[in-house]
Amino acid sequence: xxxxxxxxxxxxxxxxxxxxxxxxxxxxxxxxxxxxxxxxxxxxxxxxxxxxxxxxxxxxxxxxxxxxxxxxxxxxxxxxxxxxxxxxxxxxxxxxxxxxxxxxxxxxxxxxxxxxxxxxxxxxxxxxxxxxxxxxxxxxxxxxxxxxxxxxxxxxxxxxxxxxxxxxxxxxxxxxxxxxxxxxxxxxxxxxxxxxxxxxxxxxxxxxxxxxxxxxxxx
Amino acid sequence: xxxxxxxxxxxxxxxxxxxxxxxxxxxxxxxxxxxxxxxxxxxxxxxxxxxxxxxxxxxxxxxxxxxxxxxxxxxxxxxxxxxxxxxxxxxxxxxxxxxxxxxxxxxxxxxxxxxxxxxxxxxxxxxxxxxxxxxxxxxxxxxxxxxxxxxxxxxxxxxxxxxxxxxxxxxxxxxxxxxxxxxxxxxxxxxxxxxxxxxxxxxxxxxxxxxxxxxxxxxxxxxxxxxxxxxxxxxxxxxxxxxxxxxxxxxxxxxxx
Amino acid sequence: xxxxxxxxxxxxxxxxxxxxxxxxxxxxxxxxxxxxxxxxxxxxxxxxxxxxxxxxxxxxxxxxxxxxxxxxxxxxxxxxxxxxxxxxxxxxxxxxxxxxxxxxxxxxxxxxxxxxxxxxxxxxxxxxxxxxxxxxxxxxxxxxxxxxxxxxxxxxxxxxxxxxxxxxxxxxxxxxxxxxxxxxxxxxxxxxxxxxxxxxxxxxxxxxxxxxxx
Numbered sequence: 285x286x287x288x289x290x291x292x293x294x295x296x297x298x299x300x301x302x303x304x305x306x307x308x309x310x311x312x313x314x315x316x317x318x319x320x321x322x323x324x325x326x327x328x329x330x331x332x333x334x335x336x337x338x339x340x341x342x343x344x345x346x347x348x349x350x351x352x353x354x355x356x357x358x359x360x361x362x363x364x365x366x367x368x369x370x371x372x373x374x375x376x377x378x379x380x381x382x383x384x385x386x387x388x389x390x391x392x393x394x395x396x397x398x399x400x401x402x403x404x405x406x407x408x409x410x411x412x413x414x415x416x417x418x419x420x421x422x423x424x425x426x427x428x429x430x431x432x433x434x435x436x437x438x439x440x441x442x443x444x445x446x447x448x449x450x451x452x453x454x455x456x457x458x459x460x461x462x463x464x465x466x467x468x469x470x471x472x473x474x475x476x477x478x479x480x481x482x483x484x485x486x487x488x489x490x491x492x493x494x495x496x497x498x499x500x501x502x503x
Numbered sequence: 504x505x506x507x508x509x510x511x512x513x514x515x516x517x518x519x520x521x522x523x524x525x526x527x528x529x530x531x532x533x534x535x536x537x538x539x540x541x542x543x544x545x546x547x548x549x550x551x552x553x554x555x556x557x558x559x560x561x562x563x564x565x566x567x568x569x570x571x572x573x574x575x576x577x578x579x580x581x582x583x584x585x586x587x588x589x590x591x592x593x594x595x596x597x598x599x600x601x602x603x604x605x606x607x608x609x610x611x612x613x614x615x616x617x618x619x620x621x622x623x624x625x626x627x628x629x630x631x632x633x634x635x636x637x638x639x640x641x642x643x644x645x646x647x648x649x650x651x652x653x654x655x656x657x658x659x660x661x662x663x664x665x666x667x668x669x670x671x672x673x674x675x676x677x678x679x680x681x682x683x684x685x686x687x688x689x690x691x692x693x694x695x696x697x698x699x700x701x702x703x704x705x706x707x708x709x710x711x712x713x714x715x716x717x718x719x720x721x722x723x724x725x726x727x728x729x730x731x732x733x734x735x736x737x738x739x740x741x742x743x744x745x746x747x748x749x750x751x752x753x754x755x756x757x758x759x760x
Numbered sequence: 761x762x763x764x765x766x767x768x769x770x771x772x773x774x775x776x777x778x779x780x781x782x783x784x785x786x787x788x789x790x791x792x793x794x795x796x797x798x799x800x801x802x803x804x805x806x807x808x809x810x811x812x813x814x815x816x817x818x819x820x821x822x823x824x825x826x827x828x829x830x831x832x833x834x835x836x837x838x839x840x841x842x843x844x845x846x847x848x849x850x851x852x853x854x855x856x857x858x859x860x861x862x863x864x865x866x867x868x869x870x871x872x873x874x875x876x877x878x879x880x881x882x883x884x885x886x887x888x889x890x891x892x893x894x895x896x897x898x899x900x901x902x903x904x905x906x907x908x909x910x911x912x913x914x915x916x917x918x919x920x921x922x923x924x925x926x927x928x929x930x931x932x933x934x935x936x937x938x939x940x941x942x943x944x945x946x947x948x949x950x951x952x953x954x955x956x957x958x959x960x961x962x963x964x965x966x967x968x969x970x971x972x973x974x
Binding site: 428449500 | 591643646647649650651653654657658660663666667668670671673674675677678681682684685686688689
Binding site: 747 | 775777
């Protein structure tokens with residue numbers, strides 16, 4: 285299993301720098317927002333956490349469609365399907381590797397973008413923490429979409445369409461928790477704990493459903 | 504020759520179940536459509552003869568369309584989730600037909616609920632759209648329906664599409680409560696209770712009767728449409744398999760010649 | 761305990777179409793089976809059903825004498841695609857499969873370098889897989905059969921894109937595996953050059969088949 289994790293990490297670094305493209309996309313999306321809403325620093329600092337979250341959500345979905353498609357195209361998926369190790373476990377490990385390669389860099393890049401958005405230290409810290417906890421959930425839900433669309437030649441857009449509605453709770457609680465840390469009356473912990481619960485829930489549901497979809501789409 | 508024969512029998516036994524369904528549909532459909540029409544006549548009559556609300560005036564009549572449509576949008580997804588279970592657990596041949604046929608109907612009811620909600624919102628709230636918890640969750644449901652339809656259309660092999668979309672339907676189904684809960688949370692966070700709750704438990708019996716009859720009428724409409732759509736789907740599959748057979752026969756003649 | 765593969769009254773379909781039916785055979789340890797037939801006669805489907813990648817429509821497949829009676833877990837499947845990543849080097853690919861697959865009970869896989877040597881491609885283990893020619897890629901895909909031990913090999917057109925010498929080398933590999941008490945099922949339309957294997961001839965639609973030994 286560690287072998288699979290390391291291989292996927294290596295691949296994401298080497299294959300045209302897939303991980304880097306995600307971060308670049310994230311930065312570009314966030315950098316474009318001020319041109320849309322104007323350079324008002326107060327406004328930017330107010331909407332900053334939300335912008336970072338939406339940017340991260342979109343960047344997480346980018347490249348998710350290749351998660352299983354690449355394996356299917358070169359036949360590796362067939363071999364993985366046949367192994368004694370449960371497919372659910374392989375899917376989980378692949379998700380973790382994908383998150384490490386493309387989700388974690390987003391979390392690391394978020395403080396810098398937070399500075400651009402004129403957010404204060406607490407807001408930056410809270411956004412980073414919620415991204416750290418919440419982005420794995422997006423990867424796990426995305427894995428279901430990726431597995432469902434694995435046999436489709438142009439599944440990329442479809443994966444986003446299928447996954448985004450399901451990712452709404454993650455977005456809501458991620459942003460709520462980030463705001464709660466800054467705005468006084470709202471407590472930080474409840475939305476944050478719910479976010480953790482959602483991530484754990486999807487860590488189970490996602491790989492299970494993805495493995496089932498992969499099994500039934502083999503031909 | 505023996506092989507051909509056993510092949511024929513196997514195919515026939517496979518089709519037996521849908522065939523029985525087609526017979527049943529043939530008998531049920533006229534009754535269902537008649538009942539639906541009758542219920543609609545009674546329901547609409549009640550809708551337009553009962554008094555309007557003293558606050559909302561005539562616009563309250565939109566409720567008689569809006570609320571049943573919203574109920575149906577949820578019931579339809581439940582039917583799809585049950586069918587998905589049927590596909591994955593019992594491998595029932597009709598379950599996948601049912602799920603596939605229900606998706607567009609559900610999307611239509613959801614759209615109807617959204618449009619009537621929006622029309623109702625204009626006189627009530629002064630705007631076409633409010634990010635109210637209910638409206639928002641129904642909107643998300645609508646997006647999920649569209650995604651499922653898109654997936655079904657993108658896959659050409661119905662057997663494979665069935666299992667895969669069944670998995671997605673179930674994942675969506677376990678997600679709906681979470682989405683609903685989170686949208687409500689989000690709503691209370693951003694909108695102090697300015698939105699009026701129209702359909703609370705304290706509903707006047709004056710409105711209740713037309714509403715119930717309309718809900719019944721909509722449910723019957725759903726069942727009628729669903730059975731008809733399933734019948735069409737079975738026919739469509741038969742045509743596809745006949746076409747394939749024709750193509751293969753042509754190929755075999757070509758090989759012999 | 762020697763392995764033994766039972767196929768009982770097997771039938772499979774793709775979508776609605778029945779591809780074959782009533783295939784029954786028993787393969788003892790050390791026996792090979794060559795599946796022949798025209799394009800579209802169901803050779804690949806047969807192998808994918810054996811490897812558990814396609815559902816069985818009727819009948820069953822079981823394996824005796826291996827760690828588990830699940831044939832998929834005790835077999836290698838070499839399909840049309842090589843199951844190798846173009847971006848990784850040949851050794852990285854093979855090391856990954858070795859670690860990921862592990863050995864079935866009753867045997868051990870070869871070290872990666874030895875496997876590369878056995879395929880006659882010594883010294884290119886450090887190259888990215890994508891740099892190799894089609895024939896070399898195919899040979900490297902065969903190295904996967906050696907690095908992790910599996911008693912049963914299921915090979916789909918293994919020698920497509922190979923020249924005559926690579927063909928002979930591959931026949932040597934298969935012979936070696938059979939001598940060690942393995943089982944090989946290979947779909948092919950060129951003779952493998954191995955003596956004493958049985959043949960399953962797929963005759964196209966409706967899966968009429970004839971079994972003959974030669």
